[in-house]
Structure formats: C-alpha cells, structure tokens
Amino acid sequence: MTVHQVPAPKLSSIQEIVRACGGASRVAHASRGSGREITRDAVFKWYRNGIPEIHWPLVQSLLPDLTVEAIHIANRCTSRHGGMSQALQAHNAGDVAA
Numbered sequence: 001m002t003v004h005q006v007p008a009p010k011l012s013s014i015q016e017i018v019r020a021c022g023g024a025s026r027v028a029h030a031s032r033g034s035g036r037e038i039t040r041d042a043v044f045k046w047y048r049n050g051i052p053e054i055h056w057p058l059v060q061s062l063l064p065d066l067t068v069e070a071i072h073i074a075n076r077c078t079s080r081h082g083g084m085s086q087a088l089q090a091h092n093a094g095d096v097a098a
Contacts, residue, residue: 014046021062050075
C-alpha cells in the first residue's frame with residue numbers, strides 16, 4: 001500500500017493561516033509559556049495589521065510547512081498594507097520585497 005502525502009494548503013491570507021493553526025484561541029493558547037504570550041484579541045488584530053514578525057516562529061511551530069515568504073505575502077494582503085489585490089499584483093510581478 002502506498003501512502004500519499006497531502007500537500008500543505010495554499011494559505012494566502014491571515015485568516016486562512018489563523019484558521020489552519022486551529023483558530024485565534026489555539027494560537028493564543030500555544031503562546032503560553034513562550035515568553036511572548038498573546039491574547040485571542042491580539043490574534044484577531046493580525047487580520048488588519050498582519051502577523052508581527054516576533055510571532056512568526058509561533059505560527060510556524062503550529063504550521064511547520066508555512067514559509068516566511070507565505071507569511072510575508074499574507075501580511076501584505078492586509079488592509080494596512082493596501083489589501084489583497086495590490087499585494088498579489090506585486091507578488092505576481094516578482095516584487096515581493098516592495
């Protein structure tokens with residue numbers, strides 16, 4: 001019998017990333033004891049402001065296949081950074097760091 005690995009889902013928004021982590025409460029709970037504890041309400045602010053870089057290791061511990069580039073792209077899709085269409089246009093044009 002062959003075991004097939006399911007590829008990691010494509011996560012292009014903060015909402016999708018948080019959902020894949022198990023939700024805002026799960027992210028907040030996972031931060032306990034890390035020295036960088038966050039609240040559930042703080043996680044919900046990520047939807048507007050993006051995931052702070054200081055919390056990227058926490059998110060990646062919950063989603064090991066999630067790359068730094070994917071978090072960066074999702075952050076650029078927040079309203080604070082011009083919204084989804086502008087960030088995806090920049091990414092598709094190869095201008096990820098702009």
